[in-house]
Amino acid sequence: MMKRTTFILFTLCFSTLLLSFVPNTEYAPKASIKTLVIDPGHGGIDPGAPGLFSHEAHVSLEVALKFGKALEKEFPDLKIVYTRTTDVMAGNKRTKDEGLRYRADLANQSHGDLFISIHCNSAGRRAGGWYEKVVTGKTPYTKTVGKGKKKRKVTAYRYKYANVWRENHTKGTETYIWAVNKNDAKVSSMNKNFESEEGGEGETSTLTLPDPSDPAEKARMLIYALQYFRKSYSLAEQIENEFVSGGRTSRGVKQRNHLGIWVLQATGMPSVLVEIGFISNKEEEEYINSDKGQEEIVEALVNSFRAYKLKTESRQLSPAP
Numbered sequence: 635m636m637k638r639t640t641f642i643l644f645t646l647c648f649s650t651l652l653l654s655f656v657p658n659t660e661y662a663p664k665a666s667i668k669t670l671v672i673d674p675g676h677g678g679i680d681p682g683a684p685g686l687f688s689h690e691a692h693v694s695l696e697v698a699l700k701f702g703k704a705l706e707k708e709f710p711d712l713k714i715v716y717t718r719t720t721d722v723m724a725g726n727k728r729t730k731d732e733g734l735r736y737r738a739d740l741a742n743q744s745h746g747d748l749f750i751s752i753h754c755n756s757a758g759r760r761a762g763g764w765y766e767k768v769v770t771g772k773t774p775y776t777k778t779v780g781k782g783k784k785k786r787k788v789t790a791y792r793y794k795y796a797n798v799w800r801e802n803h804t805k806g807t808e809t810y811i812w813a814v815n816k817n818d819a820k821v822s823s824m825n826k827n828f829e830s831e832e833g834g835e836g837e838t839s840t841l842t843l844p845d846p847s848d849p850a851e852k853a854r855m856l857i858y859a860l861q862y863f864r865k866s867y868s869l870a871e872q873i874e875n876e877f878v879s880g881g882r883t884s885r886g887v888k889q890r891n892h893l894g895i896w897v898l899q900a901t902g903m904p905s906v907l908v909e910i911g912f913i914s915n916k917e918e919e920e921y922i923n924s925d926k927g928q929e930e931i932v933e934a935l936v937n938s939f940r941a942y943k944l945k946t947e948s949r950q951l952s953p954a955p
């Protein structure tokens with residue numbers, strides 16, 4: 635027991651020491667945002683969540699490409715790396731897991747300064763809505779039961795049923811960050827019951843979530859916490875605020891430790907995953923597919939990126955406290 639504690643302490647001290655040699659990204663010139671990795675979720679073999687007439691992979695790609703194009707105009711010096719630009723699994727990989735690994739590797743090899751993943755949300759059983767059989771009334775009638783001397787009349791009921799339409803009404807935007815500290819009061823914790831389409835958690839998955847009891851992984855998580863968490867949170871908050879300014883319903887910034895967003899912690903840079911709307915909601919599916927909707931989403935993302943870039947780059951000019 636003692637040995638283990640000593641080892642953890644040593645690891646923590648070592649990581650702190652290590653961090654003191656890492657240029658402080660807040661103040662070093664390197665803090666400028668030179669490379670942005672844009673990651674349209676799903677693709678190819680993995681269409682993502684279905685809507686009534688569209689799929690998540692397609693909508694995410696459209697919005698991601700428009701987002702990149704808008705940034706190119708405003709920031710000609712910015713290098714934009716896409717994890718995919720067509721309807722294929724990222725890196726033309728054969729499985730979702732391989733695709734996720736490719737996304738993370740590409741982001742890291744490109745020395746990205748920021749990673750933004752674009753997805754569509756899904757809730758409930760079916761896109762649009764579903765019919766549910768409900769009892770609407772009952773009519774009494776008399777029937778005879780028993781035989782011989784035990785024969786008697788009883789009142790029974792005939793039930794009336796109707797198929798009632800239940801609309802899939804959940805809507806709004808969400809931005810996810812990797813949950814470093816679940817006790818962070820500012821961020822609403824993940825809701826396990828509210829499982830979106832981010833599958834890949836099946837037994838066949840070869841990805842593993844970081845194990846906080848492993849000292850090496852604990853040290854890596856510490857580095858993530860110190861270097862990227864606050865920045866990721868700041869961008870996520872900005873994005874949700876921009877959506878609200880544009881008249882959207884925001885479900886807020888959420889943190890998760892979930893295989894669907896495994897890629898966020900596997901990238902050595904601040905990273906967020908934006909759910910641009912519920913494809914399972916009829917109106918929102920129409921909105922995220924429309925030119926107007928996509929323009930507004932892109933505008934919110936560009937505004938957020940601009941604010942984040944300004945904030946990050948102006949900070950390095952001010953003297954260290």
Ligand SMILES: [Zn+2]
Binds near residue numbers: 676682683753832
């Ligand atoms: Zn998704």
